[in-house]
Amino acid sequence: MHALFAGPGGLDHPAHTLGHPTLGIELDPHTVATRRNAGLPTINADVRHLTIHDLPEATTLTAGPPCQTYSVAGTGTGRTALTALLHRARAMAARRTLSPADGLDERSLLVLEPLRWILDAADEGRPYRAIVLEQVPQALPVWQTYAELLTTEGYSVACGILSAEQYGVPQTRRRAVLVANLYDVVALPAPTHRRWPPRPGDEHLLPTVAMADVLDRGEDFTVVSNYGTGGDPKARGRRHSSEPAFTVTGKVSRNRVLDADGRDLPRFTHAEAGALQGFPANYPWTGRDIPQQIGNACPVPLGAALIHAATTPAAVPA
Structure with a gap:
């Protein structure tokens, strides 16, 4: 399995546990x-500077690329960027010579790197059998365009x-996801x-x-x-230990932890924050x-569910 933008292992740690050999590419x-x-094999590199020829062949590709929030609110700048990004994706899938970056910054373009790897693998006659992509909810229009393009390439796709x-993660967190398989029907x-x-x-x-x-x-x-509720720092949300955590972010260590009498307890350790993402308590x-490594990760139980969905044929109604 090739894991692009691999992070600390939210996708390839469960893949390894499920018996899929992994090789991650991570810049930090x-x-x-x-x-x-x-124990996760890793290349310390920028995915933009590598190709499939630099890695041993793999049947699965996973990625959680950084993705700007292409909001439909506000001045419309986000809509313009998203339109240009999706136009570029379709040009890539059509194997057209790409124009300059259409005003898109380098960070925005990272979300198209998995598509480059997928198309290059197909053109080299070594296509990925299974694909898993995940990001913030605002990335869904990008994954929907991926779904359109991958369907044309012969994949069954769900996003x-x-x-x-809902997948056993002890926190509330919404993610835009895509699973695809070249030979079998898939479903979320x-x-x-x-x-x-x-x-x-x-x-x-x-x-x-x-x-x-x-x-x-x-x-x-x-x-x-x-985080303050409605922008008011005095209106902090609260969760009891009998409830799931708030979304774990790179600022998780700033969350106060109080006892039953309102007295401050020690704040979350790295091990505890990792556990809220589904990592083992002894993760190194x-x-x-x-905290940023932890907050940027795909929650491990969700990663396991996505990998299983992408690599296991979906039940097809009779």
């Missing part, structure tokens, strides 16, 4: 150190927005756990995993979010910016 040297200490807590993974807050119709699913289920603190606690977080 501190994240690379974490990966290597976790949409999933809620991480079916939820295994209830949504949060609870909603009618989920009673047949497993209960939502709470913070207390994965953190051994020995007492109830309440987390006060680092290494180097600087560890």
Whole structure:
């Protein structure tokens, strides 16, 4: 498995556990150190400077590329950028000579790197059998265009927005995802756990995993979010330890943790923040910016569900 923008291993750690050999490409040297200490084979490089010829052949591609928020709100700048980006994607799929970057910055263009790898592999006669992509919800229009283009390339594709807590992740987090397979019909993974807050119709699913289920603190606690509600820093959201965490971000260590009497407890350790993303408690977080490494990762249980969905034929109604 080739893992582009591999991060600390949110996708290839579960892939390795599921028996898929992995090779990650990651630019940040501190994240690379974490990966290597976790036993994940890694190339410390910029994916833009590599091609499929630089890596051993693989049947699966995963990627969680950085993606700017192409909002449809505001001045329309986001819509213009998104239009140019999707036009470029279609030109790539048509194998047309690309024009200059159409005013798109380098970071925006990173979301098209997986498409370059997919098309190059197909053109070289060594196509990826399975594909998994994930990013923030605002990336969904990009994945929808990928779906259109990959269908033309012969793939079965499914994409949409999933809620991480419905796959056993002890936090609420929404992600835009895509799964594809060249030879088998695929579908998005079916939820295994209830949504949060609870909603009618989920009673047949497993209960939502709470913070207390994965953190051994020995007492109830309440987390006060680092983010203000409605822009008001005094209106901080709160979650009890019997509930899933807020979305884990690079600022997770700033969240206050209070006991039942409102007194401050120690804030989340790196191991605890990682556990809220589904990583093992002993995951070897290494180097600087560890909260950012953790916050940028795909939650491990969600990654496992996506890889299984991409590599296992979907049930087809009779």
